[in-house]
Structure formats: structure tokens, C-alpha cells
Amino acid sequence: MSHAPGLSQFWETMPAERRAPLAAAYAQLRADLAEMQPDVIVAFINDHFRSFSLAAYPAFCIGLGDVHDVPMAGGDAILRMPQRRFKGDPELAHHILESVMNDGFDPAFSGELNFFDDLSVPLRHLYPPDAALPGVKIVPIMINCIARPLPSMRRCHDLGIAVRRALDRFPGEPRRVVVLGTGGISHWVGMPRNGDINVEFDRKVIELVEQGRAEEMLAWTDDEIENQAGNGALELRNWIAAFAAMGQYVPRPLGYVAALEAITGSAAIALDAIDVPGVAHAARGKGAAL
């Protein structure tokens, strides 16, 4: 899901007909979640210099905390949503960490992350704050999308695969898992062309996902992505990780809006897991790239 802050800040003031496709998409995702009742959401997201600084910037960071305050202090006022304390899943998060390390990754890890629009905006739409706090647990996995050089699209794909392997190997109580990838699509943040959207690029991305050709994006360089679709589009690697963690899936694009108020080409795509015969699932479920 796109996570642009404007999708929360300006949601009420966006003209209804413009936000309608996204509103419908979010309603569908909420219906999917209500039906599935996941135990945990594994969320591929990115920091926006709220958790980390250039003093030391991690490529990947797994959130091990037992709670996650969404958004961080002060974020509630800016994003116009109440802060909520979601549960973490330390047992699963630790397992994922050790499993991907065993598979050759060296992520950073965190006992406490600061969330801004990256996680807060999607959760606001998936679990509206006017209802009771859901019991679903969150395992956040932050991917560097903002301070170059970034982990490559290919590397993020491989991380997604490693996370999936971790989920399949999880020895604990089985969990119903939703995989979430947030960010994108086209947007320029804080640089010349701030405010632009590249609808053609966005539609191309959605089309590739729709046609089961998402892996073609692995060949795109960061310069190409940034030049065509802005520094914000570099967040697509969160989607790439989510797709890879889902493995085989049936994509269901749900909505796209060139959301000018949010300066972002905003989309929501649901992924329905395909059972692969013979593969044991300790955790299984649906995914969403949004």
C-alpha cells in the first residue's frame, strides 16, 4: 500500500470522487482481514529518519519489540491520527532474525522503532482507529529506501525469500500471517520535482504485478527509478520483499489514484496465497502490497 502522509493528513479533505478508488480498495482489504483474522502482520516498511540517522544507517532492521507505538510521539498530530500501541511478536521476530542470519543476511535489530507514515498510514486504513484496537501482532522489517546506497532490488527480493523460509520453518505455535509491503509508487520528496507524479510509471508497475511479472522490476537500477518516478519510488523495494515473501500469489489490484494532495501515485494491491503442494506451512496466509 502507498503510505504517503497525505493519505491520512488530507484524507477527509480529498474530494470524495478522487479518493473513491482507494477508499474502495481499503474497504476490500478490511473485509479480507476480517475474514482471515490474521495473528500477525509481517510488514516491510522504511524509516524516514525517525528511527535512524546518517550517523549509522542500516540496510535492514527487524523490530523485535513487544509493543509498537504507531505513530511515534508527535506523529499523531502531524498525521492526524491517534497513537495506538500495537502488540509486537518477539518470538516470531527473533526467529525471523536468526533464520535470515543463518541464510546469509546481517540485519540490524531494534527493541524500539519510531514509526511515521510508513506503518501508521496503512494501519489507519486497515484497522480504523474508531474501532477497538485489534489483537493482531506486528513484526516490522525496515528496509533502507532513503539514504543511498540502498540494498538493491534483488537483495530485497532475496530478503523476502529468506523471511518466507523463516516463516515456513517457525517451530512455535502456528500463526496466520499477512505480509504487507508499503510505500511508493511515484513521488518526489523534498527535491526538485517535489509534487510530481508519473502515472505512466505507476500503471506500468501495477501492470507488471497484475501479469505476474513483478520480478522484471529487479533489473531496474536506482538511478532509473529515481529519474523516472522520484526518490519516493525507491520504496518499491518494500513491495519486492513482500512479493518474494509471498512466493506464489494471485494479484488483485484494488485501486490506484494519482493522489495529488498526497503528492503520490497511490495504489493498493492484494495478493492471494497459492498453496504449493508438498510445502509445509507453519505460517500461511494472504499478503498485500500497498
Next chain:
Amino acid sequence: MKGYRLSKALQENNSPPKMKQFVADLETMRARYELSAEEADAIERADLTRLYELGANPYLIRFAFRDKFEN
């Protein structure tokens, strides 16, 4: 690391009210963050394109000067 000190200054003053205080005390801030005259000048004038050219991370430009982007 191009723009490191400049980015640090923006991250530690990452809102318009904080930038206002920063500019009000510019010489002290310039010394504290070891900024060049050019970097301090770009901040003082809120020259966002120049800040980007000087290597400030654009996300940090966006937060520190949020009021310049929102209308």
C-alpha cells in the same frame, strides 16, 4: 560523506519552528554543526534547491521546511 553535517543539522532541527530558532541563532548553529558559509546561507534563505545540491538528504529538507511544501 557529502552533505553529512548539513543533513545532521536538518535532522536535529527537523521542523519549521526549530528551523526558525536555528536561523535566529545562525552563527552559533553554524559553529555547532561545522557548516560552511554556503550551507548556512542556504538554510537562512531557505533555498531548498541549493540545499539539495549541497548534499542534504531531501527527506530532511522536506521535514525541516515542511511549511514551504504544504499549502
